[in-house]
Amino acid sequence: MTNFPIDKIRLDFPILQRKVNGKPLVYLDNAATSQTPKQVIDCIVEYYSLYNANIHRGVHTLSQEATDAYEAAREKIRVHFNAKHREEIIFTSGTTEGINLVAHGFSKRLKKGDEVIVSALEHHSNIVPWQMMCEETGAKLRVLPMLPNGELDMNAYADLVNANTKLVFVNHISNALGTINPIKQIIEKAKKVGAAVLIDGAQAAPHIKADVQDLDVDFYVVSAHKMCGPTGVGVLFGKKTWLEKLHPYQGGGEMIDQVSFEQTTYAGLPHKFEAGTPNICGGIAFGAAIDYMNTIGFEAIAQYEHDLLVKATQALFEIDGLKIYGTAKEKTSVISFNIEGIHPYDIGTIVDKLGIAVRTGHHCAKPIMDYYKIPGTVRASFAFYNTFEEVEALVQAVKKAKEMLS
Template sequence: MAFNINEIRKDFPILRRKINGHPLIYFDNAATTQKPQQVIDSIVEYYQNYNANIHRGVHSLSQEATDAYEIARKKIQKHFNIEKDYEVIFTSGTTHGINLVANGFTSLLNKGDEIIVSAMEHHSNIVPWQMLAEKTGAELKVIPMSEEGTLVLSEYKKLLSKRTKLVFVNHISNALGTINPIREITQLAHDAGAAVLIDGAQACSHIKPDLQELNVDFYVTSAHKMCGPTGVGILYGKEKWLNKLPPYQGGGEMIKEVTFANTTYADLPHKFEAGTPNICGGIAYGTAIDYLNTIGFDEIATYEAGLLDYATVELLKIEGLRIYGTGPHKTSVVSFNIEGIHPYDIGTIVDKMGIAVRTGHHCAQPIMEFYRIPGTVRASLTFYNTREEIDIFIQALRKAKAMLT
């Protein structure tokens, strides 16, 4: 369909809210995106009409719920261009997926092995690997970043060796908006014999990753960052790797046969889906993917690039403002500070004017330490935001600056 911002905004009921007497301007999309009515309706429909547990019942409601849930898995498979539907593992979100893989590699790594993470990761893609290194004796190495907020690939190449077993990088930095060169990073890792996990939480609302083209071994993301509900996400893993990893949790659904003498595990994907899943969330995730594809990711990317360019130009007109993350490949995230003003104070004042931005270290403290700052103001824009909202935001920032200096 043709990109019509006015019609798109009508799909999001929360955008009609007022905050502190002002129309809501929601610039915190990197934390979570708002939900269109279509997704909200799918949640209501499930609980009103066919709420039941899945995979286990012969009655009609269970079969309807099972069909809807597995249809959602197929939608996700198609969207990400995943070869086999059982390579899609439903999780509670990105963090769950990362921890599942980290736990599995506890039995696959040895002392002296090396694992590599980048300097611009979210804590969720740092801490599990630190824990893995502590358990196994593997050494954690870090790809450095440049002043403009890009990874230094020449140094990454030096870190790779025959001892490298795993590489972990985010597709897009949540704190800076930098889009990392995943295909190149993956190919270099594979040339060294290492597997690759990509944190796609920040990427999937902006771009449509082709996981076969990227050739990654694992990819994790969350529904709530792409207009779906919280509490659900996916882990993609190549079949050969998922078969190598032991189950993450024991319980119902993930078993084939259980006796007190021995238990055998179910085939993929159920081996990693113990217990009753977030059925409604999985179904609504499929609805969210349908919604975004109806708008079109090429259209979304073009529109958001325009917002990013406009916001960048207007923000830099404010004296003393510095943007962090100025690499050539970015998504619509602007992280900045105004000289002499704490980001928390700016965030508090603009909230009084109905504008939601994120302040702090954005669960990326190593980035803030690199720049020697306590945090930033982060305005993260998406396809339902407008230039008019950016103009109001600029006015609010100027007012905040006048009040605080």
């Protein structure tokens, strides 16, 4: 992509200027967490320097300024994901809390004989909460299987969905393989039997601008730290009709209307699900991160990252004994690979000595590793601030690791 302003973009990220083990940092662990531009860092510093105060409760100036900034961030996020109502945006501590919040709410609604469907491509955070919910309710957990190329078996999905299906949950993009799942098709089929759908958008949000109204999805969850924002904050989008039905996840301040020792009534949305003092600075900074990414443009980001993915895939495939896991037709900028006879941890350790940060292990997606009968993979994941020179550095480092370990 010739017109992508990569040199200008890289100057926005202070951490990219540092060295690791005496080598220039090549950060290729973006699927775990993205780096943070100075525009977001400045937003965080400004909050704590100028108007750090609790929100929604104070009449003093700092509280009002903090409240206004926090709610402005909620509105930015609503617009970004095209939610219909501001109160459909619930601030959370991240994707994991968003999923647990919905699972808790449905634990009050499901019963024995009900069925829920999870895909074989899920992160543990989109498996374990539903297992816990099924143990509590007696509902049955059914698994949508995967194919050898890392795609979901949509023929099997057609057979799984039935009148007993109450919930379907699947990730938009696999964190371990980079597969982009056909979520619109999944949602449409679930709707035909009246099932609700939760989409884990944590890996998709840095690459794809999801339109929740166009998708007609019931719940969509994301984390700020995957989108150039801070850790410890995320968002649950939930359709207003569903959020009004679900029981609160936590009790405490902010989520109440009236409290007495005889009875408590709950606040309206979104406060019903936002108990306690939130990560105020994190929410405001999340809004700043979304502003930053939209300034670059998601179409431009997607195209540039695709070009990085193609170059890296082609170059790695040329290494003898290297196998890439996840070769779906629709895929984003993640490459999971192993070299025959070499443990992924050993490869990760050597490339780190060369200044290159990759992920090794099962990536919180152990069922995928069990499917391939491997202990884990080396995962290189690219962001819009990576360069083609860094792709070449990765390839040379992997070749060096193979030479040393063979």
